[in-house]
Amino acid sequence: METIAAQSVINGPAPLSANPDHGPFVYYIQCGAFLKIGTSINPESRCDQLRRGGKAQRPTIWVGEPRLIAYVPGNVSHERALHKKFNHLRDQGEWFMLDHDLAEHVNDEQLTQCLIETVNHEADHKQYTAEPIDRAAAYQMALSSKNRLDEDWIGTLDS
Numbered sequence: 001m002e003t004i005a006a007q008s009v010i011n012g013p014a015p016l017s018a019n020p021d022h023g024p025f026v027y028y029i030q031c032g033a034f035l036k037i038g039t040s041i042n043p044e045s046r047c048d049q050l051r052r053g054g055k056a057q058r059p060t061i062w063v064g065e066p067r068l069i070a071y072v073p074g075n076v077s078h079e080r081a082l083h084k085k086f087n088h089l090r091d092q093g094e095w096f097m098l099d100h101d102l103a104e105h106v107n108d109e110q111l112t113q114c115l116i117e118t119v120n121h122e123a124d125h126k127q128y129t130a131e132p133i134d135r136a137a138a139y140q141m142a143l144s145s146k147n148r149l150d151e152d153w154i155g156t157l158d159s
Helices: 002-011 043-051 076-085 100-126 135-144
Strands: 025-031 034-040 067-073 090-092 095-097
Touching (some): 034 076, 043 067
Antiparallel strands (some): 025 067, 034 095, 090 095
16 A cells, blocks of 8 residues: 555556555446446456456447446445436446436546545645645546546437
């Protein structure tokens, strides 16, 4: 943990998953017009597993590489609540067709992730120096490191 904290002071906010105490996470992985909503202790590893064709149901149309868009602290109950909320968009399994409401939700979750990373960064920073951090710059650094949701896919499969 000290190594991660020291690096985050120098390099900016560390990924939320760098501190296992924050997990498990509800994650959002985009693949073309579809979004996977799942739960994992390590969302980055889960996305890599999907890229390699690991065990998982795939969306109806598999387009491009899966990309981890966002993840926030959450458990299976939180994941199930999201599955229920977006059930009208379900393709199969944990894959949902991307629409404007789902895109807005995911973008909000990404902003939440960046905010948590910024707060964590500030706490880590205080361990090493009394100098305040520039919160806005740290937040922008966290945001710039994220994959953005490709919204060009919204509505492409509407009938």
